[in-house]
Amino acid sequence: MVGLIFFAIILVFIYKYAFKKNKKPEGFEDVPFISGLPVAWAYLRQRNYDEIGDLIRNLSGGHGFYLSRFGSFIQLNIASPDYAKILLTQSEDAAPKSEQNPTSILYKFFGNGLPFSNGDKWRAHRKLATPAFNNALSPEMVGETTLDLISFIQQNLNRPIDVFEIMQRTTIEVLGKLAFGYKFGCLESEETPHIIKVYKYVISTIVSPYRRVFRWISKLPIESNKKFMNAIEEFDGFIFDIIETKRNEIKKNPYNKGHDLLTSMLELGEQEGINTDVKQLRDEMVNFFVAGHDTTSMSLSVSLYYLAKYPEMQEKARAEVINILGNFPNTLPNSDQLKELKYVSAIIKESLRIHPPVPVITFRKLKKPVKIDKYTLPINTTLLVNAWQIHHDPKYWENPKQYNPERFLNNEKRHPFAWIPFSAGPRNCIGQNFSLMEQKVIISMLLLKYNWTLPKNSINKDKLLLAPQFLLRPVDLKLIFTERIN
Ligand code: HEM
Numbered sequence: 001m002v003g004l005i006f007f008a009i010i011l012v013f014i015y016k017y018a019f020k021k022n023k024k025p026e027g028f029e030d031v032p033f034i035s036g037l038p039v040a041w042a043y044l045r046q047r048n049y050d051e052i053g054d055l056i057r058n059l060s061g062g063h064g065f066y067l068s069r070f071g072s073f074i075q076l077n078i079a080s081p082d083y084a085k086i087l088l089t090q091s092e093d094a095a096p097k098s099e100q101n102p103t104s105i106l107y108k109f110f111g112n113g114l115p116f117s118n119g120d121k122w123r124a125h126r127k128l129a130t131p132a133f134n135n136a137l138s139p140e141m142v143g144e145t146t147l148d149l150i151s152f153i154q155q156n157l158n159r160p161i162d163v164f165e166i167m168q169r170t171t172i173e174v175l176g177k178l179a180f181g182y183k184f185g186c187l188e189s190e191e192t193p194h195i196i197k198v199y200k201y202v203i204s205t206i207v208s209p210y211r212r213v214f215r216w217i218s219k220l221p222i223e224s225n226k227k228f229m230n231a232i233e234e235f236d237g238f239i240f241d242i243i244e245t246k247r248n249e250i251k252k253n254p255y256n257k258g259h260d261l262l263t264s265m266l267e268l269g270e271q272e273g274i275n276t277d278v279k280q281l282r283d284e285m286v287n288f289f290v291a292g293h294d295t296t297s298m299s300l301s302v303s304l305y306y307l308a309k310y311p312e313m314q315e316k317a318r319a320e321v322i323n324i325l326g327n328f329p330n331t332l333p334n335s336d337q338l339k340e341l342k343y344v345s346a347i348i349k350e351s352l353r354i355h356p357p358v359p360v361i362t363f364r365k366l367k368k369p370v371k372i373d374k375y376t377l378p379i380n381t382t383l384l385v386n387a388w389q390i391h392h393d394p395k396y397w398e399n400p401k402q403y404n405p406e407r408f409l410n411n412e413k414r415h416p417f418a419w420i421p422f423s424a425g426p427r428n429c430i431g432q433n434f435s436l437m438e439q440k441v442i443i444s445m446l447l448l449k450y451n452w453t454l455p456k457n458s459i460n461k462d463k464l465l466l467a468p469q470f471l472l473r474p475v476d477l478k479l480i481f482t483e484r485i486n
Pocket of ligand 1: 115116126287288289291292293295296299356357358362363420421422423427428429430431432434435
């Protein structure tokens with residue numbers, strides 16, 4: 001019976017998508033329209049993200065933008081650096097983020113943190129968070145966490161190890177210290193800390209392709225939705241406790257300055273008279289936590305994968321690191337040395353180009369008309385920027401499917417909006433510099449200590465398989481680490 005109801009719902013859904021007239025807004029008759037159906041179908045079948053990217057490119061004919069529909073909403077997708085520049089450099093008030101529906105599954109967890117807020121609230125919190133990030137740029141802290149990663153890998157030498165999982169463990173530890181000076185213990189044993197299991201459960205529910213395509217599932221009074229809300233409550237309790245503890249620490253000892261984001265934001269909030277109520281701080285911490293670690297884990301995994309696939313690149317990167325840091329495993333790089341790691345930097349940039357962890361930059365809704373090329377986009381147009389399409393456009397990238405860090409070394413002139421893994425303009429990624437620093441420290445320390453290869457039977461041998469989620473992640477990516485002999 002349940003199966004039958006489900007089947008009927010799918011039929012209605014297909015009917016809505018396939019047969020509802022794809023009416024283009026006036027003036028956009030020559031813009032390609034991509035029906036949501038083939039893309040939603042590819043998501044549901046969990047096709048490799050590469051294939052979804054190609055599907056969109058084929059359907060849009062490589063046009064600088066295309067229309068698509070999700071449910072009853074028609075949105076404009078930008079797939080050209082010129083158009084991305086026009087949208088992303090609009091003032092915050094002209095092209096704010098689309099308001100989240102308070103009943104949506106996304107809002108329930110992310111709330112109104114920086115990535116989702118607008119107007120004065122966003123401005124006040126961005127003002128608090130920016131200096132907090134500058135204070136927190138500490139390669140030493142990341143280096144010390146990488147030493148814990150190295151101890152973790154030592155227990156798993158010479159056998160396939162899930163690289164995304166160990167990068168997640170590492171970036172969660174870094175994030176815990178960066179955001180609120182907290183040690184989760186993810187690198188102390190194979191056992192995942194309970195609160196991280198809770199977090200992973202919440203995220204896996206949010207990114208479930210079924211829930212993303214059939215949004216109403218999350219509104220049903222079913223057991224899995226209750227479990228989801230209980231998990232959010234438990235995670236919130238954990239964050240609220242941390243905020244409370246920090247506030248008390250600052251009161252007790254106002255001169256003992258911590259360098260974590262939460263402490264800096266509480267202190268600065270006090271100085272500047274900016275209200276930092278506990279719910280808003282909770283939202284910021286949750287967003288830093290989510291935005292800050294899965295993205296960086298993905299990017300690190302991609303770099304480690306290509307260095308395993310192309311051993312000559314691994315050797316070249318190692319030679320550079322040895323040249324700058326010396327041939328001593330467990331050396332912690334400092335900021336000056338990191339600046340000199342040009343090839344390692346190019347590897348990271350190329351990884352972020354070829355598989356941007358955030359392939360689609362989220363919805364904006366226009367508050368004033370914007371002219372793009374010959375089109376005037378009216379107020380209330382909903383837009384997305386498809387970073388993946390821009391990063392794979394042969395007009396801007398020679399051989400876009402080829403992994404080639406050299407393209408970032410030869411100072412070749414390119415469109416400033418052709419590489420936008422961190423978005424751009426006023427709503428760009430606030431953690432960009434931190435993440436780039438973190439990746440350089442981790443990769444250089446791993447290069448000093450280990451060689452790594454793909455297992456012979458790796459499913460990723462020919463190409464990296466990527467699960468199509470809101471944030472990309474590799475599928476079953478395992479690598480074998482062996483200790484280097486100096
Ligand atoms: C490789 C790593 C990262 C990538 C690829 C990345 C990518 C992005 C992108 C594309 C955006 C814009 C999102 C949108 O408009 O839809 C963004 C915003 C943001 N990111 Fe990152 N990010 C990374 C690391 C981090 C880190 C380490 C943190 C914090 C610890 C962070 C915190 C944020 C926040 C708070 C925003 C919202 C900024 C605002 O709207 O003012 N990100 N990031």
